[in-house]
Amino acid sequence: MSRFLPEDATPEEISRQADLYGPFTQAIRDLVDAGLRTLVDGDDVRTAQAEIEAVTARLRKEQIDGGFGVRYTPEGKGRAWGNAVMGLRNAIAPPLTITIDADGRAVSDFHLGAAYEGPPGLVHGGMISMVLDQMLGQAAGAGGRPGMTGTLTIVYRQGTPLGDLRAEAWIDRSEGIKTWAKGHLIGPDGVTAEAEGIFVLPRWARQLLVARDEQPPEFFE
Amino acid sequence: MSRFLPEDATPEEISRQADLYGPFTQAIRDLVDAGLRTLVDGDDVRTAQAEIEAVTARLRKEQIDGGFGVRYTPEGKGRAWGNAVMGLRNAIAPPLTITIDADGRAVSDFHLGAAYEGPPGLVHGGMISMVLDQMLGQAAGAGGRPGMTGTLTIVYRQGTPLGDLRAEAWIDRSEGIKTWAKGHLIGPDGVTAEAEGIFVLPRWARQLLVARDEQPPEFFE
Numbered sequence: 001m002s003r004f005l006p007e008d009a010t011p012e013e014i015s016r017q018a019d020l021y022g023p024f025t026q027a028i029r030d031l032v033d034a035g036l037r038t039l040v041d042g043d044d045v046r047t048a049q050a051e052i053e054a055v056t057a058r059l060r061k062e063q064i065d066g067g068f069g070v071r072y073t074p075e076g077k078g079r080a081w082g083n084a085v086m087g088l089r090n091a092i093a094p095p096l097t098i099t100i101d102a103d104g105r106a107v108s109d110f111h112l113g114a115a116y117e118g119p120p121g122l123v124h125g126g127m128i129s130m131v132l133d134q135m136l137g138q139a140a141g142a143g144g145r146p147g148m149t150g151t152l153t154i155v156y157r158q159g160t161p162l163g164d165l166r167a168e169a170w171i172d173r174s175e176g177i178k179t180w181a182k183g184h185l186i187g188p189d190g191v192t193a194e195a196e197g198i199f200v201l202p203r204w205a206r207q208l209l210v211a212r213d214e215q216p217p218e219f220f221e
Numbered sequence: 222m223s224r225f226l227p228e229d230a231t232p233e234e235i236s237r238q239a240d241l242y243g244p245f246t247q248a249i250r251d252l253v254d255a256g257l258r259t260l261v262d263g264d265d266v267r268t269a270q271a272e273i274e275a276v277t278a279r280l281r282k283e284q285i286d287g288g289f290g291v292r293y294t295p296e297g298k299g300r301a302w303g304n305a306v307m308g309l310r311n312a313i314a315p316p317l318t319i320t321i322d323a324d325g326r327a328v329s330d331f332h333l334g335a336a337y338e339g340p341p342g343l344v345h346g347g348m349i350s351m352v353l354d355q356m357l358g359q360a361a362g363a364g365g366r367p368g369m370t371g372t373l374t375i376v377y378r379q380g381t382p383l384g385d386l387r388a389e390a391w392i393d394r395s396e397g398i399k400t401w402a403k404g405h406l407i408g409p410d411g412v413t414a415e416a417e418g419i420f421v422l423p424r425w426a427r428q429l430l431v432a433r434d435e436q437p438p439e440f441f442e
Contacts, residue, residue: 024266027273028249028256031280032312035249036289036303038280042241048276049245055269056252059259067334067383068257069341082257082338084345091253092313092336113288115313117303118355120290124305125370126354130347137346149346153374159423162288202380 009071014079021081021089028091032115085134096131096167098138106139106169106183112162123160128185131167132195136181139169140199145179147199160185160192169195177201230292235300242302242310249312253336306355317352317388319359327360327390327404333383344381349406353416356390357402361420364392366400368420381406381413390416398422 009017031052038045068082068089081089086096094116098108110131118124133152140147169183178200185193230238252273259266289303289310302310307317315337319329331352339345354373361368390404399421406414 020263020266024270025256027270027277028253031273031277032249032253034277034280034284035246035312036308036310037284039283039285040280044279045241045245048280049248051272051276052248052252055272056248056255058265059252059255059261059269062260063255063258064260064335067338067342069338082335084337084339084348087257087338089257090336090338091256114285114303115311116305117288117290117308117311118305119369121288124351124354125358125373126351127305129350129354129373129375130345133345133347133350148340148380149375149377151374151376152346152350153372154350154370155372156370159369 018088025089025091029115032091033113036114083134085130094131096134098135100138100142104139104143104170106135106142106167108135108167109164110167111164114162117162119159121159121161123162123165125154125156128156128160128193129154129195132169132183132185132193133197135167135169135183136195136197137199139171139183140179140181140197143171143174143179145171145174145199147177147179147201150178150198150200152195152197155194156192157194158187158189158192160187163188172196177206239309246310246312250336253312254334257335304355306351315352317355319356321359321363325360325364325391327356327363327388329356329388330385331388332385335383338383340380342380342382344383344386346375346377349377349381349414350375350416352388353390353404353406353414354418356388356404357416357418358420360390360392360404361400361402361418364395364400366392366395366420366422368398368400368422371399371419371421373416373418376415377413378415379408379410379413381408384409393417398427 071079081087083093084090085093087093088095094110094112096108096110098106101107112123116123116127129152132154133149137149166186167183169181172180172182178198181197181199183195184191292300302308304314305311306314308314309316315331315333317329317331319327322328333344337344337348350373353375354370358370387407388404390402393401393403399419402418402420404416405412
């Protein structure tokens with residue numbers, strides 16, 4: 001719980017970091033895809049492995065202890081660059097760029113390639129739940145109702161082919177510290193999965209916010 | 222739907238491939254982690270990026286078109302090496318190794334590091350749903366009731382710290398083509414999340430199996 005890190009980075013510095021780490025992380029994403037799909041011969045695979053290990057060793061000479069966490073600027077703006085779904089610095093993240101439209105709905109257009117496969121040719125059902133969890137959480141946060149997922153239900157309507165997809169989420173209703181959010185995933189043949197989630201701001205987070213006399217952060221998860 | 226690939230690989234050849242691609246993919250997983258956590262300076266990041274891009278270009282000289290799919294040996298044994306949760310060749314996968322115990326329960330001990338973060342220091346709620354989706358699906362398949370996820374509900378009991386975790390899943394009941402599976406995730410302080418899922422063998426998969434006069438595969442998803 002110790003990684004709500006305040007920082008004094010200026011907007012220019014954050015922008016500079018995004019320009020550095022964005023393309024770097026994308027290169028790792030491409031390697032994940034290439035590593036999964038390559039058919040080059042065994043010696044070439046072993047050579048690639050040795051080179052990757054050498055790069056990793058150099059990158060590890062100086063590194064964060066543990067996860068990236070969420071960094072907060074003096075303005076209270078959060079940067080969840082380590083987030084497994086949205087993180088600019090996380091090669092596991094597709095990553096999703098989520099915008100909030102005029103009606104307060106969270107919307108994201110994204111691409112899921114070979115690395116997100118479950119059944120042959122289809123997105124892994126668990127990846128669908130992961131994307132929708134993030135989308136619902138963002139919709140709740142954007143509506144001033146941030147929280148951690150309390151309950152998440154996904155109904156799978158049809159297989160979701162790998163490729164270009166769209167997700168949408170919105171707040172259904174709120175009651176006390178609970179917010180109900182809904183959303184869906186859209187593939188080339190329409191809605192493939194529907195989600196409903198209950199988001200709750202946990203006690204430790206509420207206390208932290210009270211102690212800091214702050215509003216709940218926009219990007220909590 | 223075209224990637225249920227039969228293949229004539231011998232057990233020896235499959236074992237040789239596992240020995241080649243297992244460590245190779247692990248090297249990419251380590252790079253994902255190092256890329257997220259590194260604090261080396263900008264020039265070192267740019268140098269690493271160029272080297273990674275060069276490795277990727279060489280790996281792409283010959284590659285699978287699309288996802289890895291699921292390969293079947295003549296014995297009907299499936300290899301889901303591309304699977305986003307279990308895949309030996311998928312650097313996004315932790316990967317989970319799932320065993321079936323004497324009571325037919327699916328069990329897995331695994332480690333989730335910085336790349337799986339959601340809230341600071343905690344596993345992303347969506348990653349929890351992804352792991353449990355796979356676990357419940359494996360439990361259903363191991364009980365002779367394979368299928369795709371129809372509905373998945375996750376109840377989050379407490380935050381799940383990054384680190385060593387255990388997941389367990391089992392079949393609750395079956396009815397026609399539907400199977401209800403349950404499971405949970407266990408962290409250092411006990412159960413952190415509970416799951417229930419309904420798994421359904423879709424029409425196209427049933428037809429494929431009938432056409433091939435085969436039993437449902439053990440590893441469907």
